Amino acid sequence: MRDRVTLADVAKVAGVNPAxxxxxxxxxTENQVxxxxxRRIRKIARxxxxxxxxxxxxxxxxxxxxxxxxxxxxxxxxxxxxVRGVDSYLLPRGYSAFVVNTDGNSETENTLxxxxxxxxxxxxxxxxxxxxxxxxxxxxxxxLCAVMVNRESPGAPFPAVTGDDSAGIGVVIEHLAxxxxxxxxxxxxxxxxxxxxxxxxxxxxxxxxxxxSGKVAKTNFYSIEAGQSAMDKILENKANPFxxxxxxxxxxxxxxxxxxxxxxxxxxxxxxxxxxxxxPFTQDFQPPMTTVDVPHFDMGVEAARLLLSQFDSEERxxxxxxxxxxxIVRGSTGLVS
Amino acid sequence: MRDRVTLADVAKVAGVNPAxxxxxxxxxTENQVxxxxxRRIRKIARxxxxxxxxxxxxxxxxxxxxxxxxxxxxxxxxxxxxVRGVDSYLLPRGYSAFVVNTDGNSETENTLxxxxxxxxxxxxxxxxxxxxxxxxxxxxxxxLCAVMVNRESPGAPFPAVTGDDSAGIGVVIEHLAxxxxxxxxxxxxxxxxxxxxxxxxxxxxxxxxxxxSGKVAKTNFYSIEAGQSAMDKILENKANPFxxxxxxxxxxxxxxxxxxxxxxxxxxxxxxxxxxxxxPFTQDFQPPMTTVDVPHFDMGVEAARLLLSQFDSEERxxxxxxxxxxxIVRGSTGLVS
DNA sequence: GTGAAAGCGCTAACAT
DNA sequence: ATGTTAGCGCTTTCAC
Numbered sequence: 001m002r003d004r005v006t007l008a009d010v011a012k013v014a015g016v017n018p019a020x021x022x023x024x025x026x027x028x029t030e031n032q033v034x035x036x037x038x039r040r041i042r043k044i045a046r047x048x049x050x051x052x053x054x055x056x057x058x059x060x061x062x063x064x065x066x067x068x069x070x071x072x073x074x075x076x077x078x079x080x081x082x083v084r085g086v087d088s089y090l091l092p093r094g095y096s097a098f099v100v101n102t103d104g105n106s107e108t109e110n111t112l113x114x115x116x117x118x119x120x121x122x123x124x125x126x127x128x129x130x131x132x133x134x135x136x137x138x139x140x141x142x143x144l145c146a147v148m149v150n151r152e153s154p155g156a157p158f159p160a161v162t163g164d165d166s167a168g169i170g171v172v173i174e175h176l177a178x179x180x181x182x183x184x185x186x187x188x189x190x191x192x193x194x195x196x197x198x199x200x201x202x203x204x205x206x207x208x209x210x211x212x213s214g215k216v217a218k219t220n221f222y223s224i225e226a227g228q229s230a231m232d233k234i235l236e237n238k239a240n241p242f243x244x245x246x247x248x249x250x251x252x253x254x255x256x257x258x259x260x261x262x263x264x265x266x267x268x269x270x271x272x273x274x275x276x277x278x279x280p281f282t283q284d285f286q287p288p289m290t291t292v293d294v295p296h297f298d299m300g301v302e303a304a305r306l307l308l309s310q311f312d313s314e315e316r317x318x319x320x321x322x323x324x325x326x327x328i329v330r331g332s333t334g335l336v337s
Numbered sequence: 338m339r340d341r342v343t344l345a346d347v348a349k350v351a352g353v354n355p356a357x358x359x360x361x362x363x364x365x366t367e368n369q370v371x372x373x374x375x376r377r378i379r380k381i382a383r384x385x386x387x388x389x390x391x392x393x394x395x396x397x398x399x400x401x402x403x404x405x406x407x408x409x410x411x412x413x414x415x416x417x418x419x420v421r422g423v424d425s426y427l428l429p430r431g432y433s434a435f436v437v438n439t440d441g442n443s444e445t446e447n448t449l450x451x452x453x454x455x456x457x458x459x460x461x462x463x464x465x466x467x468x469x470x471x472x473x474x475x476x477x478x479x480x481l482c483a484v485m486v487n488r489e490s491p492g493a494p495f496p497a498v499t500g501d502d503s504a505g506i507g508v509v510i511e512h513l514a515x516x517x518x519x520x521x522x523x524x525x526x527x528x529x530x531x532x533x534x535x536x537x538x539x540x541x542x543x544x545x546x547x548x549x550s551g552k553v554a555k556t557n558f559y560s561i562e563a564g565q566s567a568m569d570k571i572l573e574n575k576a577n578p579f580x581x582x583x584x585x586x587x588x589x590x591x592x593x594x595x596x597x598x599x600x601x602x603x604x605x606x607x608x609x610x611x612x613x614x615x616x617p618f619t620q621d622f623q624p625p626m627t628t629v630d631v632p633h634f635d636m637g638v639e640a641a642r643l644l645l646s647q648f649d650s651e652e653r654x655x656x657x658x659x660x661x662x663x664x665i666v667r668g669s670t671g672l673v674s
Numbered sequence: 675g676t677g678a679a680a681g682c683g684c685t686a687a688c689a690t
Numbered sequence: 691a692t693g694t695t696a697g698c699g700c701t702t703t704c705a706c
Contacts, residue, residue: 084438280412
């Protein structure tokens with residue numbers, strides 16, 4: 001890019017001091033300047049093609065108007081809506097979102113958060129939250145503004161916005177109980193994530209409550225592959241007792257679909273399957289997936305709202321916002337045959 | 338965030354000049370400083386929790402090490418892989434990507450590109466490219482570095498990375514011809530996008546070449562809804578002559594699925610359907626979708642590579658990189674019955 | 675090998 | 691209502 005036009009350039013042409021140009025161009029301060037002068041300067045700025053340098057302004061004002069958004073992986077379809085939600089709140093308020101992907105890797109996460117800090121972000125929206133985030137705890141001590149979203153971080157008492165995982169699993173179990181299922185398997189998400197732990201705990205508790213024999217199989221990732229291989233292991237047993245599978249999320253459920261199909265079994269005739277998240281396209285799967293709808297866009301909005309509200313107030317209460325979820329019954333669950 | 342530790346703070350503690358600290362901490366210049374001093378200063382910096390201020394550095398060096406990525410909509414599943422591709426090339430080279438969503442709106446696009454410029458991005462990767470981008474042309478004149486990806490912009494002669502749209506449509510038509518289809522409908526993407534135009538043109542040309550009667554229906558958006566309503570209009574005609582539909586992309590194709598299903602027809606028995614992009618999850622649809630695989634991740638990588646290569650060289654050749662695509666035959670296409 | 679000083683583009687305090 | 695000055699945190703001449 002060729003040399004950009006600066007405030008000083010505009011000032012020179014207008015024959016005034018750079019400060020006057022600065023005041024004229026800023027809506028907050030333009031009333032400190034003669035109306036006529038403001039008009040003249042604005043005109044000159046436009047003609048010269050002046051573009052303000054947000055970076056220089058940020059250096060001076062100690063505000064970057066930039067928020068870092070830390071997510072595991074953009075290609076997981078639940079995150080784009082969340083990011084759009086964040087954006088939809090931030091943009092009209094002059095902020096921008098800087099999105100990074102950690103791939104569920106703690107080391108990468110540390111590197112990227114550091115890089116966001118170096119870029120002087122005003123705050124962080126974090127959708128990753130593993131078990132041991134000493135780094136987050138450290139940043140919290142240093143006074144960083146952040147909000148956790150989708151997951152919580154035990155170590156760092158930041159405000160958190162989550163879906164109601166327990167209630168979600170609750171309605172799922174209730175649904176399966178009504179369909180007559182007595183032996184249900186939970187393909188749990190990674191134990192490092194709060195969603196993995198919460199859903200797993202809720203599964204065990206709710207199964208017991210409904211007189212269902214509930215067993216849990218663990219996975220290390222929220223991915224199609226992890227779901228498939230976990231289910232493959234189960235189906236290797238000739239005498240598989242399970243009539244229904246509750247997956248930790250939709251990706252795991254889709255992996256379960258693949259496994260069941262490759263074993264020449266039918267969903268839901270032989271085995272019912274339930275996902276979690278109601279991510280895009282679940283209704284177009286074969287069969288359409290019964291799952292729990294989680295309002296990811298709204299979670300993004302709420303997280304952004306919470307973060308900006310922190311900037312003004314001094315208080316740092318560990319607020320928890322839990323958004324309601326709802327069961328979406330489709331074709332992947334049926335009566336026990 | 339509480340007051341951060343600055344270079345000057347480190348210098349004070351170390352009893353040296355800030356310049357020495359700067360030189361010591363930068364790999365390029367550390368050899369200008371006494372080895373022992375470097376070691377000492379690095380230690381102090383670490384102990385003090387010093388975090389370099391990239392923004393201040395950028396102001397001084399006139400490089401932000403930030404690239405703006407302009408896409409229509411992150412929730413369209415072809416874009417996350419593309420963004421990850423960009424990231425994968427940029428991150429190891431010290432750059433970061435700043436992603437914005439235009440929602441296919443020219444006005445929004447202008448606003449967002451302006452905001453990226455104000456943030457001093459070193460270059461732009463643009464996946465939007467509508468018809469009349471006077472703004473891009475203007476920026477090009479002003480010496481902006483940018484690369485178009487996935488689509489091209491007629492007005493602005495930036496380098497472009499695209500999939501081979503014509504070849505893709507070619508193999509699709511060939512495939513349908515072999516299956517015996519004589520009457521094929523193209524649900525075209527928006528005419529403002531280069532992909533929409535190119536695929537539509539290729540469809541007409543290739544149909545003729547294979548002796549197929551090819552008709553084109555237009556849409557205004559690459560969306561499920563647009564595909565569904567376009568197909569609904571076609572199926573209202575009792576005497577629908579088409580035995581196959583070539584959709585402008587997978588989202589349109591999915592809309593076509595919905596429409597066909599709601600008219601109690603069967604894919605592919607009554608009508609074959611082909612998508613474009615091979616976006617995630619197309620293989621899990623009912624039926625699995627025959628589509629054209631486009632290497633979106635690689636497109637991102639290539640675009641990033643091209644952009645950074647521009648920074649060094651003075652030449653501004655209008656390079657065009659066309660990536661190969663391939664037909665993925667699945668269950669949504671079959672023989673004419 | 676290190677220090678001193680200037681300046682990137684902007685805003686905010688203090689003058690006038 | 692406008693000008694002057696200083697400085698945000700950093701790098702980069704130019705000295706020594």
